[in-house]
Amino acid sequence: MKRWGFIGLLALVACGPESSTRPVTRGQACPGVVAGGMTHRQGLDSPLPSRVGQDGRQAVIIRFHRGGGQTRASRITAAAGAELTRGTGAKVSAIYRNIPAVAARVTPLERVLLERSTLVESIEEDQTWAGQGLPLSLPARVLSSSEGVAPTDEYSAGLRLVQAPRVWDANGDGVVDPGAPTGEGVRVCVIDSGLDVEHPEFRGAVVASHDFLDDDEDPTDKSARGEWGQGHGTHVAGIIGARLGQGSVTAPRMSPGGMVGVAPGASLLIARVLDEQGSTRMSVVLSALEWCESQGARVVSLSLGGGTATRSAVEAFKAALDHGMLVVAAAGNQGGPVLYPASDPSVLAVGAVDANERRASFSCMGEDLGLVAPGVDVLSTFPRGLGAFAEMAVNDMAPMSRSLLYSPTGDALGRLVDCGQGESLDACQGATCDGFVAYVRPGAVPVDQAMSNVMMQGASAVIFGADDGPAGGVVDIMSLPRRGHWAPAVSVNQATSTVLRQRLGTYARLTLVPMDYTHVSGTSMAAPFVSGVAALLWSAHPTLTPQQVRAAMEASAHDLGTPGKDPVFGHGLVRAHDALQLLQ
Structure with missing residues (x-):
C-alpha cells in the first residue's frame, strides 16, 4: 500500500543555501522550488474525457425497434442487434437485457451504415457522467462547527x-x-x-x-x-x-x-x-x-x-x-x-x-x-493511508483545522505570513526562502494555483482561512490534485482565522498524520x-x-x-x- 508521506520540507521547497535567508524578489520565485507540476488534474475536479477516442471512434448507444407499432420485420433483439452492429465493423462494448440496445464505438462511416438500417430506431450519444463529490472549483463556504470535531x-x-x-x-x-x-x-x-x-x-x-x-x-x-x-x-x-x-x-x-x-x-x-x-x-x-x-x-x-x-x-x-x-x-x-x-x-x-x-x-x-x-x-x-488528520499549534493555542483532501502528511514549523489570496508570486508579505507557514484567503484563484504561488515564494505549509460567514464555521473541505508536489495544507474556521490574523509573524506548527478516514x-x-x-x-x-x-x-x-x-x-x-x- 502506498502512503503519501511528507518527504522533508527541502524536497518541497528546495531553496539553495545562498538564498535561504534572503527575501523573495517581488514577482519572482525562490530558486529550485518545485511546486505543483501537474500535467493534468486528477480527482474530484478532473476534466471530462472526449467522446471521440484516439482511434477516431465515437461512443454511442444504438437502439433497435421493439414493438410500438413497428412491423415484425423491423423488430430485432439486442443480441441480434449486436451482430448487426459488428457486421459494420463497429466495436460492441455492451448488450442490454432490459432495453433493446447495445453500446458501441463507431467510425463516422459505420454510424452512417447503421443509421440507414431499418432495424435501427436511433443512435444516442454515450454521455460522460462523473462523481458528485465536491469539486475544487466551487467557492469556499461555511460549515457548522459541530462537524469540526472528530466523534x-x-x-x-x-x-x-x-x-x-x-x-x-x-x-x-x-x-x-x-x-x-x-x-x-x-x-x-x-x-x-x-x-x-x-x-x-x-x-x-x-x-x-x-x-x-x-x-x-x-x-x-x-x-x-x-x-x-x-x-x-x-x-x-x-x-x-x-x-x-x-x-x-x-x-x-x-x-x-x-x-x-x-x-x-x-x-x-x-x-x-x-x-x-x-x-x-x-x-x-x-x-x-x-x-x-x-x-x-x-x-x-x-x-x-x-x-x-x-x-x-x-x-x-x-x-x-x-x-x-x-x-x-x-x-x-x-x-x-x-x-x-x-x-x-x-x-x-x-x-x-x-x-x-x-x-x-x-x-x-x-x-x-x-x-x-x-x-x-x-x-x-x-483508502488506507490517504486520509489525513491535522493538528495546529500557534503560540499557546491549538485551534481546530481540517486537512485538505489529498494533502501530503508531515510536520512543518515556520513564521505565519499573510499571503492574501495567493493570487500571484508577490502575494506573501515578507516571504523568505527559508520556509514559512502561509495564511491564504481562498476564493480568488483555484486552490492548486494558490498553493503553487505561495510555495514558489518559500511556503512550507499553507493554512486556508475563512474570513466571511458566522463565527464557528469551518471552510468547506477543499482538494489538492492527486499528482504534483504539494506542501501540507489545512483549512480553519472563521473564528480561528480571526485569531491567526492577529498572530501574523509568530510561529505556527502544522502536523498532518495519515489515517484511513476523511471528511468530504x-x-x-x-x-x-x-x-x-x-x-x-x-x-x-x-x-x-x-x-x-x-x-x-x-x-x-x-x-x-x-x-x-x-x-x-x-x-x-x-x-x-x-x-x-x-x-x-
Whole structure:
C-alpha cells in the first residue's frame, strides 16, 4: 500500500543555501522550488474525457425497434442487434437485457451504415457522467462547527442526524440491539469508483463485485499502474455499510472503532464504473445497473451524474424500478437544477444539508428533488493511508483545522505570513526562502494555483482561512490534485482565522498524520445516507415495494422548508426511526 508521506520540507521547497535567508524578489520565485507540476488534474475536479477516442471512434448507444407499432420485420433483439452492429465493423462494448440496445464505438462511416438500417430506431450519444463529490472549483463556504470535531464514538453527526443509531442502538450503549433492523438481508449496490476492499471497516460486508472498466471481479479503486484513484467509492460505501467496531487507523481523539454506516448489517455489491479521474460513460452505468439486478440488489446508490435524459436511460431506470430496485442518486453540486439521472422519474434525487440542517450552497434544487441528507464535511472511510488528520499549534493555542483532501502528511514549523489570496508570486508579505507557514484567503484563484504561488515564494505549509460567514464555521473541505508536489495544507474556521490574523509573524506548527478516514462534502455523500435508510426499512419489512419504501421516507422526512414538498429541500431530511414508526 502506498502512503503519501511528507518527504522533508527541502524536497518541497528546495531553496539553495545562498538564498535561504534572503527575501523573495517581488514577482519572482525562490530558486529550485518545485511546486505543483501537474500535467493534468486528477480527482474530484478532473476534466471530462472526449467522446471521440484516439482511434477516431465515437461512443454511442444504438437502439433497435421493439414493438410500438413497428412491423415484425423491423423488430430485432439486442443480441441480434449486436451482430448487426459488428457486421459494420463497429466495436460492441455492451448488450442490454432490459432495453433493446447495445453500446458501441463507431467510425463516422459505420454510424452512417447503421443509421440507414431499418432495424435501427436511433443512435444516442454515450454521455460522460462523473462523481458528485465536491469539486475544487466551487467557492469556499461555511460549515457548522459541530462537524469540526472528530466523534469520540463511532456515531458521526450525520449518522445521528438521520436517526440511524435510534433504529439499531436505541439505548445508545454502542452495541446493536438484539433483533433490531441493521440492513441485514438487504443487498445495496454501490455503483461508483470501486473500493479499498482490504479496509477493515468492510470486513464481511462485500458479497459480490465487478470492475466494469477492467472487466474483472477486483473492484479496487486503482489504476493499471497501481496508483489509487480518488477514493470516492470507498467514502460512499462507508456511509452505507461500514461495520460497527471494525476500526482502522484513526486520528488522535477519534474513536478507535472508526465510524459506522447507516446500515451496518447490509450486504454490499460493488460495481466499479468511475475511472481514476472520476468519470464514466452512461453505457457503463447502465451495464452496472443490470448487474446489480442480477445480484439481487434492493437498493442502488448512484453518487454520479451530469448527463441528460435519453430514451434508453429512462427505460433502463424504469425497468430497474419495475424489477424491484430503488435507485437513489446524488442531485448534483452545481447549485442549479437537479442533474440526470437523479432527475429521472424512476430515481430518488437527494440533495445535501449541513449539520445544522441548512441547505449546502452547492446542492442542486428543483421539483425533481425528493429528499435531503447530510452532505457537508461528512466523515467516512477512505483508502488506507490517504486520509489525513491535522493538528495546529500557534503560540499557546491549538485551534481546530481540517486537512485538505489529498494533502501530503508531515510536520512543518515556520513564521505565519499573510499571503492574501495567493493570487500571484508577490502575494506573501515578507516571504523568505527559508520556509514559512502561509495564511491564504481562498476564493480568488483555484486552490492548486494558490498553493503553487505561495510555495514558489518559500511556503512550507499553507493554512486556508475563512474570513466571511458566522463565527464557528469551518471552510468547506477543499482538494489538492492527486499528482504534483504539494506542501501540507489545512483549512480553519472563521473564528480561528480571526485569531491567526492577529498572530501574523509568530510561529505556527502544522502536523498532518495519515489515517484511513476523511471528511468530504458533496451530494455524493448525501445519497448513500438515504440508500442506507432504505436498507434499514427493507430489513424490517422485506415485503415492501420500492415505491412503498420511497413513500415512507418522504412522508416521514423532517420538513425543513416551506410546509410540504419544496424545491430547496424536497420532502425534507430523511429520518430512519421516524420512517420505521410510520410503517409500523
